[in-house]
Amino acid sequence: MFPQIAAASAAGVGVSRVRLPSGPWVLLLDFLDQRFPGVGRPVWASRMRQGKVGDAQGGVLGVDAPFIAGQLVHYYRELPYETPIPFAAAIVFCDEHLLVADKPHFLPTLPAGRYVEECLLVRLRRDTGLDQLVPLHRLDRGTAGLVMFSVNDNSRASYSALFSARRIVKVYEALAPLLPNAKFPLQRSSRVVAGEPFFRMAEVEGAANAQTSIELIEAQGDIGRYRLRPLTGRKHQLRLHMAALGMPILNDRWYPQLLAEAEDDYARPLKLLARALSFIDPVTSESRTFESQLHL
Numbered sequence: 521m522f523p524q525i526a527a528a529s530a531a532g533v534g535v536s537r538v539r540l541p542s543g544p545w546v547l548l549l550d551f552l553d554q555r556f557p558g559v560g561r562p563v564w565a566s567r568m569r570q571g572k573v574g575d576a577q578g579g580v581l582g583v584d585a586p587f588i589a590g591q592l593v594h595y596y597r598e599l600p601y602e603t604p605i606p607f608a609a610a611i612v613f614c615d616e617h618l619l620v621a622d623k624p625h626f627l628p629t630l631p632a633g634r635y636v637e638e639c640l641l642v643r644l645r646r647d648t649g650l651d652q653l654v655p656l657h658r659l660d661r662g663t664a665g666l667v668m669f670s671v672n673d674n675s676r677a678s679y680s681a682l683f684s685a686r687r688i689v690k691v692y693e694a695l696a697p698l699l700p701n702a703k704f705p706l707q708r709s710s711r712v713v714a715g716e717p718f719f720r721m722a723e724v725e726g727a728a729n730a731q732t733s734i735e736l737i738e739a740q741g742d743i744g745r746y747r748l749r750p751l752t753g754r755k756h757q758l759r760l761h762m763a764a765l766g767m768p769i770l771n772d773r774w775y776p777q778l779l780a781e782a783e784d785d786y787a788r789p790l791k792l793l794a795r796a797l798s799f800i801d802p803v804t805s806e807s808r809t810f811e812s813q814l815h816l
Contacts (some may be wrong), residue, residue, distance in 0.1 A: 538593050545587040548573075572596050602638045606786070609640055611648075612666065612810055617803050618679065619644065619653060619669040620810045625789035629658035629667055640667060657683055660756070662772075665692070665794025665812045678802035683753070689798040692748040692758055693737070695791035695816050696767040699744075704736040708761040712754040720774055721756040723764055730754040732761045743770070745816070747795075758792065791816050 538555070545551040549568065553561040567573055571580045576592040607624035614620070621644060623629065628639040636642065645653050656668045656679050670676040682688045712730040715722030733749040744767070748758050756775070762768055763775035770791040773779040793816050798809040 535594050535596060538595070540587065540589055540591045540593060542589045543587070547583075548581055548585040548587050548593065549583055551587050567595065602635065605638050609643060610813065611644075612813070614648070614671070617670070617672045617675045618801075619648070619650070619671050620797070621667050621669065622812050622814055623659055623664055623667050623794075624814070625662060625664045626784055626786065628661045629655055635661075641669075644669065656680055657753075659794055660759075660790075660792075662790035663792045663794060664789070664814050666797050666810055667794070668797065675803050682799050682802065686751075686753070687799055689796075690750055690794065691796040691798075692750070693793045693795045693816055694746045694748055694758065694762060695743055695770045696746060696762055697744070697770075698736075698739055698742050699765060699767045702736075702765075704734065706734050706765075708732045708734065708765060710761070710764065712757060712760060717778075720778060721754065721760050723760060730757045730761070732758060734762075734765075759790075 540548075540551060543551065545554070549561065549564055552559070552564045552573075556564070564573075565583050568581060568583045568585070573581045573585075573593065573595045575581055576594065581593065605624075605627050607627060609624060609627065610622040612620040612622055621640060623640050627643075628635045630641050631639050641653060641655060645651055650671055652671065652673060654670045654676060656670055656676075659665060659667055668679070670679055709728040709731045710723040711726040711728055712721050713724050714720075729752065731751040733751060735747040735749075737745045737747050739745075746762075746767075748762075750757055759769055759772055759775045763772065768776050771788045772790055772792075773782075793812060793814055796809060796811045798807075800806070801808050
């Protein structure tokens with residue numbers, strides 16, 4: 521592996537790859553310019569001169585490199601500066617198969633949009649040296665708490681099946697307004713589909729595909745601390761169900777109404793926490809329960 525690519529991997533940022541198709545290009549630079557028009561030919565040429573484009577054997581591909589159909593090309597994206605998110609994740613558990621981390625509010629689980637190095641996956645890969653880490657599920661950027669990662673390719677499918685078969689018990693906690701005259705525990709069942717804009721969800725008429733159990737743990741003034749148990753795993757299910765019941769989670773900027781985009785206010789995190797995960801380990805057959813050390 522050539523040095524620039526090795527440095528990218530050491531930082532936890534995955535190397536990008538492209539398999540060259542059949543085509544009329546003479547130089548690799550010609551193909552890259554046409555395939556990635558948003559980058560631009562001068563930028564690709566600069567990267568190639570700096571040794572930031574290479575082949576699968578670790579060789580550097582310069583500006584004069586020929587186009588070879590079928591060749592696997594490795595390259596390292598030049599990342600813009602990211603403002604560090606000032607909260608640290610903690611590792612709750614790690615063995616040869618599984619890693620469980622406590623994700624803070626505001627930190628994305630995966631690279632997305634303007635967050636690449638500032639995400640849980642990249643931080644964990646960098647801090648542990650485990651380049652093979654793959655998240656088994658994810659939390660919204662605003663939600664804190666437990667996230668499970670696969671460490672071992674050979675056992676990954678077994679742990680992934682826990683989620684697809686709903687064999688994991690998930691427990692969340694949330695702070696939200698008290699609902700007058702409500703009798704707990706209560707359940708919310710509805711049909712949840714993609715809404716508008718694209719990143720929000722909505723409830724519509726039809727057969728229910730989302731179900732949440734809600735308990736009131738304690739009340740302080742007009743705010744309640746709730747235990748939420750999602751019996752299904754729809755996107756934004758908990759946030760949507762709580763808002764639909766008239767008790768939106770505190771500091772939720774998307775539900776029930778979408779507020780104007782603004783810079784993160786670290787003093788006002790979404791009051792939602794993935795508190796606990798319980799399951800029978802598919803590899804060891806042990807009963808496992810992990811609990812977040814974070815608090816609302």
